[in-house]
Amino acid sequence: MKRVTQSDIAKVLNISRTTVARALNNTGPIDEETRKRVLEVANKLGYKVNPIAKSLAMKRTLYIYAFLIESYNTFYFNDLIYGMKEAEKEFKDFGVQLKVIGLDSEKPELHAKIIDETIKNNRVDGLILMTMNLKETQEMILRFSASGIPIATVDLDIRDSSRSFWVGPDYYKTGRIACELFSKLLNGEGKILTFTSSFNYPSVKDRLKGFLDKASEYKDIEIVGPYFDNYNLNTFYSKTIELLSSIKNVKAIYSTCGTEYIVRAIKDMNLDKKLIIIGNDLTEETKRYLKEDYIQAIIYQRPKEQGYKVAKYMYDFIFNNNLPADRYVYVNSEILIKENVDLV
Amino acid sequence: MKRVTQSDIAKVLNISRTTVARALNNTGPIDEETRKRVLEVANKLGYKVNPIAKSLAMKRTLYIYAFLIESYNTFYFNDLIYGMKEAEKEFKDFGVQLKVIGLDSEKPELHAKIIDETIKNNRVDGLILMTMNLKETQEMILRFSASGIPIATVDLDIRDSSRSFWVGPDYYKTGRIACELFSKLLNGEGKILTFTSSFNYPSVKDRLKGFLDKASEYKDIEIVGPYFDNYNLNTFYSKTIELLSSIKNVKAIYSTCGTEYIVRAIKDMNLDKKLIIIGNDLTEETKRYLKEDYIQAIIYQRPKEQGYKVAKYMYDFIFNNNLPADRYVYVNSEILIKENVDLV
DNA sequence: TTGAAAGCGATACCAC
DNA sequence: GTGGTATCGCTTTCAA
Numbered sequence: 001m002k003r004v005t006q007s008d009i010a011k012v013l014n015i016s017r018t019t020v021a022r023a024l025n026n027t028g029p030i031d032e033e034t035r036k037r038v039l040e041v042a043n044k045l046g047y048k049v050n051p052i053a054k055s056l057a058m059k060r061t062l063y064i065y066a067f068l069i070e071s072y073n074t075f076y077f078n079d080l081i082y083g084m085k086e087a088e089k090e091f092k093d094f095g096v097q098l099k100v101i102g103l104d105s106e107k108p109e110l111h112a113k114i115i116d117e118t119i120k121n122n123r124v125d126g127l128i129l130m131t132m133n134l135k136e137t138q139e140m141i142l143r144f145s146a147s148g149i150p151i152a153t154v155d156l157d158i159r160d161s162s163r164s165f166w167v168g169p170d171y172y173k174t175g176r177i178a179c180e181l182f183s184k185l186l187n188g189e190g191k192i193l194t195f196t197s198s199f200n201y202p203s204v205k206d207r208l209k210g211f212l213d214k215a216s217e218y219k220d221i222e223i224v225g226p227y228f229d230n231y232n233l234n235t236f237y238s239k240t241i242e243l244l245s246s247i248k249n250v251k252a253i254y255s256t257c258g259t260e261y262i263v264r265a266i267k268d269m270n271l272d273k274k275l276i277i278i279g280n281d282l283t284e285e286t287k288r289y290l291k292e293d294y295i296q297a298i299i300y301q302r303p304k305e306q307g308y309k310v311a312k313y314m315y316d317f318i319f320n321n322n323l324p325a326d327r328y329v330y331v332n333s334e335i336l337i338k339e340n341v342d343l344v
Numbered sequence: 345m346k347r348v349t350q351s352d353i354a355k356v357l358n359i360s361r362t363t364v365a366r367a368l369n370n371t372g373p374i375d376e377e378t379r380k381r382v383l384e385v386a387n388k389l390g391y392k393v394n395p396i397a398k399s400l401a402m403k404r405t406l407y408i409y410a411f412l413i414e415s416y417n418t419f420y421f422n423d424l425i426y427g428m429k430e431a432e433k434e435f436k437d438f439g440v441q442l443k444v445i446g447l448d449s450e451k452p453e454l455h456a457k458i459i460d461e462t463i464k465n466n467r468v469d470g471l472i473l474m475t476m477n478l479k480e481t482q483e484m485i486l487r488f489s490a491s492g493i494p495i496a497t498v499d500l501d502i503r504d505s506s507r508s509f510w511v512g513p514d515y516y517k518t519g520r521i522a523c524e525l526f527s528k529l530l531n532g533e534g535k536i537l538t539f540t541s542s543f544n545y546p547s548v549k550d551r552l553k554g555f556l557d558k559a560s561e562y563k564d565i566e567i568v569g570p571y572f573d574n575y576n577l578n579t580f581y582s583k584t585i586e587l588l589s590s591i592k593n594v595k596a597i598y599s600t601c602g603t604e605y606i607v608r609a610i611k612d613m614n615l616d617k618k619l620i621i622i623g624n625d626l627t628e629e630t631k632r633y634l635k636e637d638y639i640q641a642i643i644y645q646r647p648k649e650q651g652y653k654v655a656k657y658m659y660d661f662i663f664n665n666n667l668p669a670d671r672y673v674y675v676n677s678e679i680l681i682k683e684n685v686d687l688v
Numbered sequence: 689t690t691g692a693a694a695g696c697g698a699t700a701c702c703a704c
Numbered sequence: 705g706t707g708g709t710a711t712c713g714c715t716t717t718c719a720a
Contacts, residue, residue, distance in 0.1 A: 003713090005712095005713055005714085006713070006714070007713080015690080015691085016690070016691045016692075017691085017692095017713090017714085018690070018691055018692075018693095018715090018716090019689085019690060019691070021714070021715065021716090022689095022690085025715085027715090027716090028689090028690095028716095029689055029690090030689065030690080031689060031690085034689085034690085049713090049714080050437060050712090050713055050714070051437055052396050052399055052400050052437050052438065052712090052713080052714090053400055053696090053712070053713030053714040053715090054713075054714055054715075055396055055696090055714090056396050056397055056400055056695095056696045056697070056698090056712090056713080056714070056715090057695080057696055057713075057714040057715040057716080058696085058714080058715055058716090059695085059696065059715080059716090060715095093394060093395055093396050094396065173683070173684070173687075176683050177681070177683045177684055180681055180682055180683045181681065184529055184640060184641075184681070185528055185529065185531075187529075187531070214683070296528060297528075332684065332687045332688070333684070334678055334679075335678075335679040335681070335684070337521070337524050337525065337528070337679070338524060339517070339520050339521045339524045339558070340517070340521055340676065340677070340679070343517075343676045344676070347697090349696095349697055349698085350697070350698070351697080351698095359706080359707085360706065360707045360708075361697090361698085361707085361708095362699090362700090362706070362707055362708075362709095363705085363706060363707070365698070365699070365700090366705090366706085369699085371699090371700090372700090372705085372706095373705055373706090374705065374706080375705060375706085378705080378706090393697090393698080394696090394697055394698065395698095396696090396697080396698090397696070397697030397698040397699090397712090398697075398698055398699075399698090399712090400696090400697080400698070400699090400711090400712045400713070400714090401697075401698040401699040401700080401711075401712060402698080402699055402700090402712085403699080403700090403711080403712065689720105690719105690720085691718105691719090691720080692717105692718090692719085692720095693716100693717090693718090693719105694715105694716085694717085694718100695714105695715090695716090695717105696713105696714090696715090697712105698711100698712090699710105699711085699712090700709100700710090700711090701708105701709090701710085701711105702707105702708090702709090702710105703706100703707090703708080703709100704705105704706085704707085704708095
């Protein structure tokens with residue numbers, strides 16, 4: 001099964017390889033009629049670009065820029081970057097380079113501007129974004145993708161834009177997994193105090209929905225709450241103390257985020273019996289609590305894999321024009337307990 | 345930072361590119377003195393082969409052969425192959441092809457012969473093995489690696505041979521993880537009936553050791569057993585019925601393998617209270633039991649990832665002469681429950 | 689609008 | 705032993 005080359009196409013149509021290349025890459029001036037015929041023959045012959053030859057010939061470097069919110073969770077942020085860098089290593093020989101730029105989570109309104117500037121002042125061949133879904137960001141994406149720059153989102157999606165694909169965790173599933181684990185650890189019955197954030201993020205909204213949906217399957221699991229923070233995770237601390245003092249027989253606590261604030265309260269309360277807590281985010285602090293048995297399990301969203309995949313798919317897109325089969329690429333979550341938390 | 349090419353070296357030494365290539369690849373006749381000087385300069389200049397150019401120039405296909413025991417667990421076998429094929433796809437453009445050959449688990453004494461024949465009658469550039477650690481196999485590996493064929497093992501290692509590296513699960517860790525989970529589901533106390541196989545495989549031996557080591561950390565967990573099969577996992581069935589009838593207060597059951605035989609017995613016994621069971625192997629049957637709540641969790645050894653990695657590293661070795669940093673590449677295990685079993 | 693030709697970094701064959 | 709040269713499949717000037 002010999003591979004079909006541009007020359008093969010050229011031979012069939014009795015034109016030059018150069019013209020074929022031009023048609024295929026849509027670069028430079030070309031007669032529309034010729035272009036069509038080339039594409040047709042290419043298709044019929046099953047032509048596929050040879051990325052090896054392409055990258056060897058294309059002397060210039062391709063730049064992928066990643067703009068990521070620097071979250072309070074440095075583990076997550078760093079691992080996301082780590083994964084991207086892994087992908088970069090694999091494509092180094094193809095002349096692909098990745099630039100990571102952190103965005104301030106406190107100033108979302110500045111993100112679009114920063115990205116804008118960078119793109120204007122640099123050669124950028126691909127864009128990976130993790131930023132808030134604001135109007136100016138959507139607008140910017142529309143603008144850049146119209147000008148031909150492939151754009152992917154990671155973790156936080158920006159819907160209603162023209163980004164090419166998204167890679168991220170299945171937050172809903174994460175909530176369901178947490179709930180099933182609770183049920184197992186509670187032996188099927190008990191009261192679970194539930195917290196969530198007031199912010200309208202998919203991470204917290206979807207997790208909560210997954211958790212509650214799954215909880216409704218267990219007739220002896222009682223959900224108390226959810227209680228909302230006051231647009232500040234810190235308020236979980238006092239809320240925990242208040243609720244645990246007033247509500248009897250709480251067996252477990254679930255929070256869609258900021259589990260560490262809750263554990264801080266519990267540590268300070270010096271309870272005699274142990275509460276079952278399952279968290280969603282692996283941070284330095286929650287990891288410690290896991291090891292100290294304050295947290296029983298963490299549903300880990302594999303940031304490394306997210307970073308790796310989004311960069312890899314981006315490369316595949318700008319280089320081979322391949323999009324992932326599904327525009328929503330879900331990265332599985334993983335159950336971490338003391339024994340395996342150090343392996344990730 | 346321009347990349348150093350063979351021409352650069354040639355220029356420095358005032359010799360031809362051809363000679364440089366010969367020295368670098370140790371192919372064809374060359375003056376020992378020249379070779380040394382080339383290598384020296386290459387080293388000083390930081391020359392690294394460009395795999396892209398190499399594969400473009402090297403017109404021939406590289407063949408990697410994988411010989412794998414077709415286990416009774418078709419899930420595992422198929423997923424191992426699936427992972428390898430994923431890697432193959434990535435390297436297709438580099439002209440790498442993978443051939444998978446199944447070995448009969450019932451006739452381990454024939455494996456070496458089959459592998460031998462294949463290598464003699466075909467062009468093979470790399471070898472991936474999952475077979476028993478028999479003397480004739482060790483010998484065969486020694487012979488082939490001496491003749492320059494890179495050999496890797498997957499899952500089952502063949503120590504005391506000259507295989508280049510191994511990729512597989514951390515069986516010991518798997519046992520520890522299972523035990524921690526038991527402790528959590530048992531709320532720290534109870535009697536665990538323990539089974540293992542009489543066969544001297546690392547899979548069962550290491551899992552058991554991990555399990556027991558971890559169990560010794562819990563003062564209120566009592567291990568009963570381990571009971572051995574009679575060189576036939578089927579004997580777990582009657583053994584389970586016998587033991588559950590004679591031993592009081594069993595809360596959980598652990599088996600290093602063949603959990604399905606135990607569950608079959610339990611289903612047939614129609615017990616009124618639920619036993620906690622955690623299995624090690626994901627098979628069609630154990631997956632069903634997991635969904636039916638007979639099994640609480642399965643510690644999954646990610647065969648796809650094993651297959652992917654071993655093929656990928658093999659490629660990297662034969663093509664770029666890169667070995668994995670550690671000759672033992674451990675693939676992490678993963679905790680599966682009902683909610684996430686369908687995601688793997 | 690099209691084509692010829694150089695070049696990317698290597699391998700491999702064939703003279704010398 | 706060594707060097708010249710064709711080739712791999714493609715991009716990219718430059719001329720026509």
